[in-house]
Amino acid sequence: MTLLDPALWTGKIFDGTWNTATAGTYDVVEPATGATLASLGQAGADDAARAAATAATAQRDWATRPYEERAAVLRRAGALFEQHAEQIQDWIVREAGSIPPKAELETHFAASLCYEAAALASHPQGLVLPSSQPRWSLARRRPAGVVSVIAPFNFPLILSMRSVAPALALGNAVLLKPDPRTAVCGGVAVARIFQEAGLPEGLLHLLPGGADVGAAVITAPEVRVVSFTGSTAAGRKIGETCGRLLKRAHLELGGNNALIVLPGADIAKAASAGAWGSFLHQGQICMTTGRHLVHHSVHDEYVDALADKADKLPVGDPATGHVALGPIIDQRQLAGIDALVRATVTAGARLAAGGTHEGLFYRPTVLAEVTPSMPAYAQEVFGPVAPVVPFGTVEEAIALAADSEYGLSLGILGDVGQAMRIADAIPTGLVHINDQTVNDEPVVPFGGLAASGNGSRFGGPDANIDAFTETQWVTMRGDIAPHPF
Structure with missing residues (x-):
């Protein structure tokens, strides 16, 4: 037996x-x-x-x-x-x-x-x-x-x-x-x-x-x-x-975790980290990267690289095929994800990748030209959705990242000195410098603040x-x- x-x-x-x-x-x-x-x-x-x-x-x-x-x-x-x-x-x-x-x-x-x-x-x-x-x-x-x-x-x-x-x-x-x-x-x-x-x-x-x-x-x-x-x-x-x-x-x-991409960051590596953070297990993770805050000097390049990765990721039944994303857990969850994406596009965001689904299989989605008031940015999506917002200064990045009721995980990619300064200024349970937001080990203290x-x-x-x-x-x-x- x-x-x-x-x-x-x-x-x-x-x-x-x-x-x-x-x-x-x-x-x-x-x-x-x-x-x-x-x-x-x-x-x-x-x-x-x-x-x-x-x-x-x-x-x-x-x-x-x-x-x-x-x-x-x-x-x-x-x-x-x-x-x-x-x-x-x-x-x-x-x-x-x-x-x-x-x-x-x-x-x-x-x-x-x-x-x-x-x-x-x-x-x-x-x-x-x-x-x-x-x-x-x-x-x-x-x-x-x-x-x-x-x-x-x-x-x-x-x-x-x-x-x-x-x-x-x-x-x-x-x-x-x-x-x-x-x-x-x-x-x-x-x-x-x-x-x-x-x-x-x-x-x-x-x-x-x-x-x-x-x-x-x-x-x-x-x-x-x-x-x-x-x-x-x-x-x-x-x-x-x-x-x-x-x-x-x-x-x-829950969480609505920010990934900050600083000027001078390696964009190929940053987009890979961002894709992993947003699309792993169909984005159904409390630590999922829900907000991509990208310096304006590398913003367009980052959006293009992230969208290219999203377009190339295979989606399907993980029991029968070699895929990167499986199904959303049920129809109710999928409907909520799709509604947030549609509302964000209606509010003026550009759909750079994804935004479609067959059955419970939702394509990894990248939203560009997003503003902080848009639904898929302001709310926890709990799905494979990556909203991208540009910033101009470190102070603006700190303000954007801290402007959330959640405080679970923060990722910062780029110069370590700047990243340390940013990390000290943002209330959050977890900080990962030069890594994305989804991290855990059996030996570490894990938990979030505020609504997290x-x-x-x-x-x-x-x-x-x-x-x-x-x-x-x-x-x-x-x-x-x-x-x-």
């Missing part, structure tokens, strides 16, 4: 074993062809409530297990991601519409996240503090308890695992709600890996479902931390709910320990303290 044999999980949800879902089943559809790939169990709010209660009980035991035991589970999970990479990649290609190299990145990243998380289990988790009293005073990190992870469709495996792995390693239990459109590669694969890795039952629950399940995994009284990756609109609602319930919310949200989220809540030991543990103050005296009462 293979890792992802549908006989194991068709019509079921996971709590350590596979059980029939109470809310029925739904079909997982391949966006490139419209074919039904699988039938998944659909969780309901009652399933989520039971999962939270079960997880809370299991977590108490898990937190007391020796760190070697938790680390060993994570190491085995990493090895299993490597062992079963091809099978999982096939699902990422077909279910998420990813090209094979992007699917390979996801499985490699997932394995790396497990290995990094394994080290968290034995990471120093305390401080010796000074005290004005004759006692020892300590601060130690304790597991938060039950963590809800709500993950999106675009990088379904990475964006589940970057919270699941460290949360488990640090002694927590996890409720995982993947996007229903990618719940096999972003959910079933995770559950099966940890099942085979020997994770004790009750610590990981897979709950594919709709808004009712999302609300349930947030409001369940046993849940102490909510880790959400998705739209800014949804993130605001989750943050409001968590604030009212006094829970911690780690929110990684509430800071670096993912990646690296410091961010992960902050995210998934609580700080407890402990004092110890040799004798019972004297008191005046």
Whole structure:
């Protein structure tokens, strides 16, 4: 029996074993062809409530297990991601519409996240503090308890695992709600890996479902931390709910990221970076380059080079052909992309490349003669669209880049001295000098500001320990303290 044999999980949800879902089943559809790939169990709010209660009980035991035991589970999970990479990649290609190299990145990243998380289990988790009293005073990190992870469709495996792995390693239990459109590669694969890795039952629950399940995994009284990756609109609602319930919310949200091309930049290399930043995975990435700010001295050359690349990139079914772009995830998403492009052209932009689609396959699109008020520039498109705006001075570039409600990623191409000055002036969670905006590694702190989220809540030991543990103050005296009462 293979890792992802549908006989194991068709019509079921996971709590350590596979059980029939109470809310029925739904079909997982391949966006490139419209074919039904699988039938998944659909969780309901009652399933989520039971999962939270079960997880809370299991977590108490898990937190007391020796760190070697938790680390060993994570190491085995990493090895299993490597062992079963091809099978999982096939699902990422077909279910998420990813090209094979992007699917390979996801499985490699997932394995790396497990290995990094394994080290968290034995990471120093305390401080010796000074005290004005004759006692020892300590601060130690304790597991938060039950963590809800709500993950999106675009990088379904990475964006589940970057919270699941460290949360488990640090002694927590996890409720995982993947996007229903990618719940096999972003959910079933995770559950099966940890099942085979020997994770004790009750610590990981897979709950594919709709808004009712999302609300349930947030409001369940046993849940102490909510880790959400998705739209800014949804993130605001989750943050409001968590604030009212006094829970911690780690929110990684949208972006409208700027790529600044300075005078003297190598335009061939800049256009290559810009194309990658805007068109990778059909632009369906929070870090996608959404605004190309180009010095007027190289603007026309850059537009021509970027449009030429867009025209030459093949678009099609990534499961059957050698393509650079696959399908948009669904018709609703495609309609939103197309509407923004059409409205921007109507407002006066020039369509330098793309702007057309067949089915869910949207051509990589370059928009020239764009102004900051135009829809595809001012809003997050979440599609393969590159609006280009010229600037004249460094001060103008800074003003343009900073003029956004988002603050996730910034790329600057050209002179390093000028780039450093610009980077210091723009509030953003990530800065990449002489690279485009789409970058991540398992060991780095990741997160955005303002409408892009509430800071670096993912990646690296410091961010992960902050995210998934609580700080407890402990004092110890040799004798019972004297008191005046």
